[in-house]
Amino acid sequence: MVSRPRRITGVHRSSPALPFTVPVAVPFTLAVALVLTGCGGDGVQGRPGASGVRDPYFPKLGNGGYDVTHYGLKLAYDPDTERLTGTAEITARATQDLSAFNLDLKGLDVEAVSVAASVTGAAAEAGAGEDARWNRAGHELTVRPRDGLDKGETFRTTVRYSGVPETLTDPDGSQEGWLRTADGALALGEPTGSMTWFPGNHHPSDKASYDIVITVPEGLRAVSNGELTDESTRDGRASFSWHTAEPMASYVATVAIGRYDLTRTTTKDGLPVVVAVDPTQAEASRAALAGIPGILEWAEAAFGPYPFSSSGAIVDREDDVGYALETQNRPVFPGAPDTGLLVHELAHQWFGDSVTPGSWRDMWLNEGFATYAEWLWEEDHGGDTAEEIFNSLYSGDYFDDPELDAAVWAFPPAKPSGAANISDSPVYERGAMVLHKIRRTVGDVVFHNMLRGWAAAHRHGNATTADFTAYVEKAAPDKHFGEIWDDWLYGEGKPARP
Structure with missing residues (x-):
């Protein structure tokens, strides 16, 4: 950034300035399936996982007792009603015997929570689970499975919730979280904003792969990290599926919804370069964005092989966001970037996103x-x-x-x-x-x-x-x-x- x-x-x-968050009004429903290593059949109760990882500046951010390996998010958003609904599946490994564990989730109303223990293969994909007890305190969602979760096993938690995704105000005065834009929304997470639109272990020390599916009204486009694996339209709704195979910290996960022009090119080595540009910024951005393959070639010579399976950029309007952010695979820019800013955010793909x-x-x-x-x-x-x-x-x-x-x-x-x-x-x-x-x-x-x-x-x-x-x-x-x-x-x- x-x-x-x-x-x-x-x-x-x-x-641009650093992200921060301010409250926004948007009804939201999201179900989260969390697969964590845990519960055996012996009823071991364990102890609660920590409610924070004691970060020097954000001590209550993140959670202890488990290690997330995958997030699967299914979201639907309508800018006219500001309604966001969804389902998320999170796969992780328990690092201790757990009687309870926490997820970071800010400002949304939880409807139900279930936990599926010791799930693998087809059972893991099916989403089966038993209802679990839970409670809220601040941004902490504490989940108590029916049985204790054993260290080294896999479990999934499904959380159903609804409410208003917030825009947060950071200590430095900048905004992040769920940002309303002129024609949609933009989700940015540095340092704490990702917990406003999906529950998880929101500290940079816990990275995971992602699958994000976003459904929006036909005519809009939803852009995220990784590669676009599927795109379909049905009954006036368009769905976009994005897959990020490499580990990603949640603060560089993004969803951008709007009337973007999407272009696909490749570098000399065949790396996909996917660029999404707000139409009002297309002309001013064209020359700089055309330089992305050359910047990546230079950066590989300086820093080593590019660490991800695609690259690109998201360019929104200056009034929609006040800073650039190194969201993984394709950084976000507030209006047309210059070459220096492109170099900075693309270098972050090595230093910040990969390392x-x-x-x-x-x-x-x-x-x-x-x-x-x-x-x-x-x-x-x-x-x-x-x-x-x-x-x-x-x-x-x-x-x-x-x-x-x-x-x-x-x-x-x-x-x-x-x-x-x-x-x-x-x-x-x-x-x-x-x-x-x-x-x-x-x-x-x-x-x-x-x-x-x-x-x-x-x-x-x-x-x-x-x-x-x-x-x-x-x-x-x-x-x-x-x-x-x-x-x-x-x-x-x-x-x-x-």
Whole structure:
């Protein structure tokens, strides 16, 4: 994501702001089938799973006791009535004996919950289950199966609910969740908004594959992550089925509903590129979006093989969303993007979407890397070098605003001041400066090998800042990084030496 004004190669531009959420009125019904490893036939009761994973900034986000492996969502939405209905199936593995477990679900009325224990194969697909007890507290939906769920077994929970999908307001003042648009809706989830439109384990540390089917009035289109596997129209309703095979954190899951123009192309290597553009943005977006295959080719040379089975973009109107977000496979843009913003969000497919942070404190591993990708692109395409951008930031003449130049040093990139600051300038610019300091220390060849190696080592997984510093030290054992870690990554204030 990009969230504050920046200057690229001497040109000041305003970059979109981070997502947040505001209440919206939409009746919604969704049934969720959750397959988790659990209950044997011996009636073991276990203990409740944790109601949060103790994230440093969002401690009640996510849940303990199970590991989701698959979400299957079936949704129907009508913009005229603002009604969303659906069914979701979630498959996961229990990591302890469970007497109860939680799902994150915000602002919707639960109608019924059932749990199917020890389901595999055809039985798992059939959706059978027994009614379970449940209760709500805030965004926590606590489910109590009839029998305890054993560690290592599979179980499914079906949740039926209805209500109003909300737009949330984040601590930084931005909006996310279920956003109403001029001709439909847009679901965005960083950092907490996905729980407004489907229940689940909504922390980046728990990734899963997805199948999402969206039914909308004929004439509208529904776009999501992954590949479009089926499209049909019946009785004035159009259905679109999207499949994401690679693990995905829920905060980069998306649904975009509207009158999009959809185009399909491929890269030189045959990678599908699917682009959905609001018709009002088509002309302004055409040239930049045509550059996606070239950007991906450049990024593969810099970061290694593209980590997913398709790419592309979703371009909505500027009034519909106030920021760009790296939704997996096809990032979302508020109006026509420029090349620098495309590079940033496509780089996130490696750094953020494939290599996902272990907690929201590790946000700089997303944004510092994506920002440095912009620097590398400029350097390779006749703009300022990364060294020149680094020096401009350090000297305080990078932005056109002294307050923005000073904001770079507000806190260390690895220690944001709080939940409201995880998308502030130090996470982006100073995070990129950390990478440039490493590059200076090890040289270009070793540094570029590090970028590719880091993306490969944690492909489709999660990583923390500690994982990264250990990786760098192992990759260049003859170099010393103490000053970089102490002064640039974790140190308060502006380091004494550039």
